[in-house]
Amino acid sequence: MPTPVDAPGARHHASPSACPDCAAVLEADERFPVWCPVCEWNLQPAEPARESDPKKRRRAEREKRRTEAGKRRTQARVEGLFDALLSGDGAAADRGWLLASALAGLVHLVTFAVWGGTTALLLFGTSPLRVVGVCCLGLCFLLRPRLGRIRPDETFLTRAEAPALYALADRVATEVGARPVDHIRADAEFNAWFTRAGLRRRSVLSIGLPLWSTLTPPQQVALLGHEFGHDVNGDHRRGVWLRSAVSALLEWHLIINPTQFLAQLLLAVPKWLTGRLLELMNRLTVRSGQAAEYRADELSARVTSTETARQMLETLLLSPSAETVLVRYRSLPRQRSGPNAGRPEADLWAQLGALPGSLTPLERERRLRLSVREAGAVDSTHPPTHLRIKLIGRRPVDSHPVFFGPAEQAAVEAELAPAQGRVAGELLVG
Incomplete structure (x- = not known):
């Protein structure tokens, strides 16, 4: 999550670094997450694992997969509507x-x-x-x-x-x-x-x-x-x-x-x-x-x-x-x-x-x-x-x-x- 907005006129200097996945040059700003626009590394910073128990962790992973599958189905439906409207249907x-x-x-x-x-x-x-x-x-x-x-x-x-x-x-x-x-x-x-x-x-x-x-x-x-x-x-x-x-x-x-x-x-x-x-x-x-x-x-x-x-x-x-x-x-x-x-x-x-x-x-x-x-x-x-x-x-x-x-x-x-x-x-x- 980004840090709060600073006062207007405040200066922030970006520092370059390298992407660990594709080695592309990254521009880092301390106010925002560092990510790679080439390969989308760290597009959404990963949250640390909250469950230490293996059974609970596996259950959480299964729930995550079900959630992602539901998102894919929903995305397919909304993109179908988008394509239909774009084509005038x-x-x-x-x-x-x-x-x-x-x-x-x-x-x-x-x-x-x-x-x-x-x-x-x-x-x-x-x-x-x-x-x-x-x-x-x-x-x-x-x-x-x-x-x-x-x-x-x-x-x-x-x-x-x-x-x-x-x-x-x-x-x-x-x-x-x-x-x-x-x-x-x-x-x-x-x-x-x-x-x-x-x-x-x-x-x-x-x-x-x-x-x-x-x-x-x-x-x-x-x-x-x-x-x-x-x-x-x-x-x-x-x-x-x-x-x-x-x-x-x-x-x-x-x-x-x-x-x-x-x-x-x-x-x-x-x-x-x-x-x-x-x-x-x-x-x-x-x-x-x-x-x-x-x-x-x-x-x-x-x-x-x-x-x-x-x-x-x-x-x-x-x-x-x-x-x-x-x-x-x-x-x-x-x-x-x-x-x-x-x-x-x-x-x-x-x-x-x-x-x-x-x-x-x-x-x-x-x-x-x-x-x-x-x-x-x-x-x-x-x-x-x-x-x-x-x-x-x-x-x-x-x-x-x-x-x-x-x-x-x-x-x-x-x-x-x-x-x-x-x-x-x-x-x-x-």
């Missing part, structure tokens, strides 16, 4: 969601059957059956579809508190064809997300301030374009039909998780069935969902440029370094003197902002190659980041950049300052 991504929709229909049918049966018992049953119907009302409540709820808290910013940020978000949303956002929140994640919830399907845009702080203003616009792209990119997983079914299955799986031995025996089959259904729904929708992520990337390029969108995606590879910065600042005592006395959060955001410029070209290349080897992604619902970068550079995009000038940048920064103070306090305490 967008329909290849949509062949599984129809079956997933049928499975979702079965899930909803179970819910409606329980509701219908309960209603029949209450209306037409005898007194004992009506008692059963009353008991079934609780089951109906547990089996109800989940549409999500919006619970505004201190992370939410109102339009009155952040008019410039909302104005920027509205312009980006209009450019990609999405509706204006209803709520914006700022949290401590190195990520951002967009969702809709509730019967009225109100929208929420969540901005992770650690990620936002590492981006340039054009890259921030690209990030907004990607997130609003989720509202118009045809991701079936985000639709009410599929999403409510998956939410219901997740709830059922959690409910059927007893602690008593007898209950475990009785509910083992239902629990296994809901778990397998969840896995199947994920397998059937992952291609469609990842194709939608690629389309959201194209929309991020539309509101900026292909190069800016690519740089924004490369910034996602900085997550380990950002975590290193956060860990370092959690361990530091508060300053007692200097311009930031008692306010280490000021240095925190400065360090995060300097993070992209602190990487050498060689370290950037190492992280990109490591992403290729590990098929690294934001999470399991996203395509590997290196494929997103690769595809966005190969497909033409009709760009209509959204202007984000210096005055507006300053206004947005001022509006986010209170949230930065709150988030920094959470990070430094946590």
Whole structure:
């Protein structure tokens, strides 16, 4: 793991050495792992063996081989989707969601059957059956579809508190064809997300301030374009039909998780069935969902440029370094003197902002190659980041950049300052 970012302007001298595998000349920088770009020696520094017991070590090696085999299968699937999209075969991504929709229909049918049966018992049953119907009302409540709820808290910013940020978000949303956002929140994640919830399907845009702080203003616009792209990119997983079914299955799986031995025996089959259904729904929708992520990337390029969108995606590879910065600042005592006395959060955001410029070209290349080897992604619902970068550079995009000038940048920064103070306090305490 790289060491924390140093102050801007700090000099670090690279010293040459030789690769032990191919004897190529290496450039060493004490801030980053030494590796060979020719043969990829030490691309990912090996972790020391943790198990001294031979049996446990062999078991760990078998588990590692199984994990690597699973990664290879997953990589083959995502690369197949990438090749299909690159060749223009967008329909290849949509062949599984129809079956997933049928499975979702079965899930909803179970819910409606329980509701219908309960209603029949209450209306037409005898007194004992009506008692059963009353008991079934609780089951109906547990089996109800989940549409999500919006619970505004201190992370939410109102339009009155952040008019410039909302104005920027509205312009980006209009450019990609999405509706204006209803709520914006700022949290401590190195990520951002967009969702809709509730019967009225109100929208929420969540901005992770650690990620936002590492981006340039054009890259921030690209990030907004990607997130609003989720509202118009045809991701079936985000639709009410599929999403409510998956939410219901997740709830059922959690409910059927007893602690008593007898209950475990009785509910083992239902629990296994809901778990397998969840896995199947994920397998059937992952291609469609990842194709939608690629389309959201194209929309991020539309509101900026292909190069800016690519740089924004490369910034996602900085997550380990950002975590290193956060860990370092959690361990530091508060300053007692200097311009930031008692306010280490000021240095925190400065360090995060300097993070992209602190990487050498060689370290950037190492992280990109490591992403290729590990098929690294934001999470399991996203395509590997290196494929997103690769595809966005190969497909033409009709760009209509959204202007984000210096005055507006300053206004947005001022509006986010209170949230930065709150988030920094959470990070430094946590």
